[in-house]
Amino acid sequence: MGYSRCVRCDSILLLFVTLHSIQGDVSYSIPEEMKRGSVIGNIAKDFGLDAGRLSTRRARIDTEDNNVQYCSVNLNTGDLIVQERIDREGLCGKKASCVLKQELVLENPLELHRFNIRVQDINDNSPQFKEDSLKLEIHESAVKGARFPLDEAHDEDIGENSVQGYILQQNDHFTLNIKTKGNGRKYGELILDKELDREDKNEIMLLLSAFDGGSPQRSGTVVIHVTVLDANDNEPVFSQNMYKASLPENSPLDTIVLTVSATDADEGVNGDVTYAFDHVSDKKQIFSLDSKTGEVKVVGPIDYEKESSYEMQISAKDGLGLASYVSLIIEIVDVNDNAPVVNLKSLTNPIPENVSPGTEVGIINVQDRDSENNKQVRCSIQQGVPFKLVPSIKNYYSLVTTEQPDRELVSDYNITITATDEGSPPLSSSKTVQLSVADINDNPPVFEEQSYSAYVTENNKPGSTLCSVTARDPDWRQNGTVIYSLLPGEVNGAPVSSYLSVNGDTGVIHAVRSFDYEQFRSFKVHVMARDNGSPPLSSNVTVSVFISDVNDNSPQILYPTPEGNSFMTELVPKAAHGGSLVSKVIAVDADSGQNAWLSYQIVKSTDPGLFTIGLHSGEIRTQRDISESDNMKQNLIVSVKDNGQPPLSATCAMYLLISDNLAEVPELKDISYEEKNSKLTSYLIIALVSVSTIFLTFIIIVMGVRFCRRRKPRLLFDGAVAIPSAYLPPNYADVDGTGTLRSTYNYDAYLTTGSRTSDFKFVSSYNDNTLPADETLKKSPTDFADMFGDSDGSPEVGTYSMFSSNFEFCKEDIVTFFSIYFLPSIFYV
Numbered sequence: 001m002g003y004s005r006c007v008r009c010d011s012i013l014l015l016f017v018t019l020h021s022i023q024g025d026v027s028y029s030i031p032e033e034m035k036r037g038s039v040i041g042n043i044a045k046d047f048g049l050d051a052g053r054l055s056t057r058r059a060r061i062d063t064e065d066n067n068v069q070y071c072s073v074n075l076n077t078g079d080l081i082v083q084e085r086i087d088r089e090g091l092c093g094k095k096a097s098c099v100l101k102q103e104l105v106l107e108n109p110l111e112l113h114r115f116n117i118r119v120q121d122i123n124d125n126s127p128q129f130k131e132d133s134l135k136l137e138i139h140e141s142a143v144k145g146a147r148f149p150l151d152e153a154h155d156e157d158i159g160e161n162s163v164q165g166y167i168l169q170q171n172d173h174f175t176l177n178i179k180t181k182g183n184g185r186k187y188g189e190l191i192l193d194k195e196l197d198r199e200d201k202n203e204i205m206l207l208l209s210a211f212d213g214g215s216p217q218r219s220g221t222v223v224i225h226v227t228v229l230d231a232n233d234n235e236p237v238f239s240q241n242m243y244k245a246s247l248p249e250n251s252p253l254d255t256i257v258l259t260v261s262a263t264d265a266d267e268g269v270n271g272d273v274t275y276a277f278d279h280v281s282d283k284k285q286i287f288s289l290d291s292k293t294g295e296v297k298v299v300g301p302i303d304y305e306k307e308s309s310y311e312m313q314i315s316a317k318d319g320l321g322l323a324s325y326v327s328l329i330i331e332i333v334d335v336n337d338n339a340p341v342v343n344l345k346s347l348t349n350p351i352p353e354n355v356s357p358g359t360e361v362g363i364i365n366v367q368d369r370d371s372e373n374n375k376q377v378r379c380s381i382q383q384g385v386p387f388k389l390v391p392s393i394k395n396y397y398s399l400v401t402t403e404q405p406d407r408e409l410v411s412d413y414n415i416t417i418t419a420t421d422e423g424s425p426p427l428s429s430s431k432t433v434q435l436s437v438a439d440i441n442d443n444p445p446v447f448e449e450q451s452y453s454a455y456v457t458e459n460n461k462p463g464s465t466l467c468s469v470t471a472r473d474p475d476w477r478q479n480g481t482v483i484y485s486l487l488p489g490e491v492n493g494a495p496v497s498s499y500l501s502v503n504g505d506t507g508v509i510h511a512v513r514s515f516d517y518e519q520f521r522s523f524k525v526h527v528m529a530r531d532n533g534s535p536p537l538s539s540n541v542t543v544s545v546f547i548s549d550v551n552d553n554s555p556q557i558l559y560p561t562p563e564g565n566s567f568m569t570e571l572v573p574k575a576a577h578g579g580s581l582v583s584k585v586i587a588v589d590a591d592s593g594q595n596a597w598l599s600y601q602i603v604k605s606t607d608p609g610l611f612t613i614g615l616h617s618g619e620i621r622t623q624r625d626i627s628e629s630d631n632m633k634q635n636l637i638v639s640v641k642d643n644g645q646p647p648l649s650a651t652c653a654m655y656l657l658i659s660d661n662l663a664e665v666p667e668l669k670d671i672s673y674e675e676k677n678s679k680l681t682s683y684l685i686i687a688l689v690s691v692s693t694i695f696l697t698f699i700i701i702v703m704g705v706r707f708c709r710r711r712k713p714r715l716l717f718d719g720a721v722a723i724p725s726a727y728l729p730p731n732y733a734d735v736d737g738t739g740t741l742r743s744t745y746n747y748d749a750y751l752t753t754g755s756r757t758s759d760f761k762f763v764s765s766y767n768d769n770t771l772p773a774d775e776t777l778k779k780s781p782t783d784f785a786d787m788f789g790d791s792d793g794s795p796e797v798g799t800y801s802m803f804s805s806n807f808e809f810c811k812e813d814i815v816t817f818f819s820i821y822f823l824p825s826i827f828y829v
């Protein structure tokens, strides 16, 4: 150790020594890499040693600090020989001088000689790059002049043999600039001479050579692999300037409208285009845009009526946010998806039934939200209603009556208005308008029958129901409420209300009093039906009341007088043959028909075989010839019976005197008069005259038959019997007590005649024959004669044939009849 420390000190010293005594030191200079065995020099000689003794002195070469024995000494010749490869770069690296310090050691005595071997560099190394290829990434956005330092190449050699420069293979983009570092080492810099475009060329291969200054020159190359990095220098570009699409409305969800596409020349994220709607808020709900594929889809309801077109901005962005924009216009095509809507704008409801045709009762508006043809609407109204639609201003129609409505026929209308558009297929809708017709009092009550007849039997109970009248009024409520009442009038001089009453609500007619057929057989009243409208309407109807007969009157015997005194005596000529008419019982019955059909019977007689009486005629005839033996005085009791149920009857006594002359009858003076009535004499005379006049009358009647007229006769004549008016049944006189027969009554009187066919009838009324009874009584004989004269020639005189089976009786007045026959009797007396 001490030795080695000493050597080191020596080395430092030696450096100075060598520097200062460089001439005196032995130093060899050899190039590196000499072959083994090459002789560097003769060391024996150089140190002045005996070459022969080297061997004995065991000469050898030592190194100070290196175990490697680079050289050795030839002990025979003293030559210094290269023993090991001497690599300067290995020994000294980049040191500028490379000195191997060697020692020659001799023994016996120990001698030590130092010497240096200076190893000279030779160009045995080429410049070398660290790697075979150099990777370089340059953004395409790099500007011209940009510098990109390159790794330097290394050369083990030094000095001139080290790297002296670089050469870049010719290329389009780069030039090379060689720079020298502080330590003198050189490196290259690529300078961008022309901008790169990745999209044009994304990789560039450059060949860089480094060369040294040795001789021969050596060089090393490296491939520079330049990758042009993308700069996001391209914005996405849409395939069209503007996208347009048309889409039918109501397109289902997920319908693809179109696909936008944009391309970006950049790559990687720079070329990744994402699509999006720009500034879309609500429209987003209707369309979606696939950010990757650019598909625009329907995601919401498409309603032309809401929005007929959409305009959207679509952006396409690449990864680093370069964007471009395009407009997308979607026109929505209308589809006839909206039915027309009928709106009732106004309606007069109810309408009075008297509105005239052409009256506007409502306004209708029709709307269709579609467009074009789909919006054209036709409006119609159903058939069979008296209304029509009149187009008015656009989309408006007036509902107008076509005829006057009649509530009583149709009171409610359901008017269906149908609107149809002209789409294909057309859509339609309808609306029903309910319209009522308000009542107007336009219908008078109408009786169900043209006239009514009520039949009532006489002697009815007051208050009994006679009949009912019904009138209908189709109007509404009070306009159709019928109230019945009697129209004021008179029946037989008394107000109708004293006969009948009508129930105002039901129309039931009641008798107010009891009717008497014998007083009047029928009468008419007018019943009015009035509705409750304002003004009221009314109508009236005639109600005829027919009173039917009840057998409530007994036959009345007019002749002979029922008093039955024997003063009323008929003379029977003694010469009378069998079958001669001797007298006649005259009876009347105030009833009618069967109730007045009288039959006569002799219930008792003095000589039952002598006289018979006609069953219905009341004529008393002799049954056989009168003989002398017959009793002069014959009395008959005659019963007169009507045919009613039950029958009523009356009886009378008939006194007959068989004599030719009244004066012959002595008993006549004996006839006792129960009554002192002065008229009795007259009655007897009347009877006589009557019989004698029968024949005369018969002739007159026969003559007058042809001239019978139903004209106003003054008087009627018949010579057969004269019956005083006083014996007229009370019914025949007027009830008002004036003695005047009222003109208004017609009635039939069945007088006693021989048969039904020969009944004479009072066929006409007493209308104009009113004759006061007292006046009748005042008639003078001259009047009477006049009357006879009249009757002879005048056609006005009714003809009367009491005994003929076909007598006719025209225009007679029973009062007059009997009065006339009574008077002559008086005068006769």
Ligand SMILES: *[C@@H]1O[C@H](CO)[C@@H](O)[C@H](O)[C@H]1NC(C)=O
Pocket: 412, 413, 414, 434
């Ligand atoms: C009108 O329509 C209503 C309700 O739909 C119905 O009750 C009525 O009977 C209809 N009237 C007519 C006249 O059809």
Ligand SMILES: *[C@@H]1O[C@H](CO)[C@@H](O)[C@H](O)[C@H]1NC(C)=O
Pocket: 438, 439, 440, 441, 442, 476, 477, 478, 479, 533, 534, 535
């Ligand atoms: C009855 O008719 C009148 C018009 O004549 C009318 O004003 C009134 O409203 C009608 N009454 C009813 C209940 O319909």
Ligand SMILES: *[C@@H]1O[C@H](CO)[C@@H](O)[C@H](O)[C@H]1NC(C)=O
Pocket: 487, 539, 540, 541
């Ligand atoms: C009764 O009706 C008739 C026609 O029907 C008419 O001429 C007459 O004037 C009416 N009488 C009254 C009182 O209304």
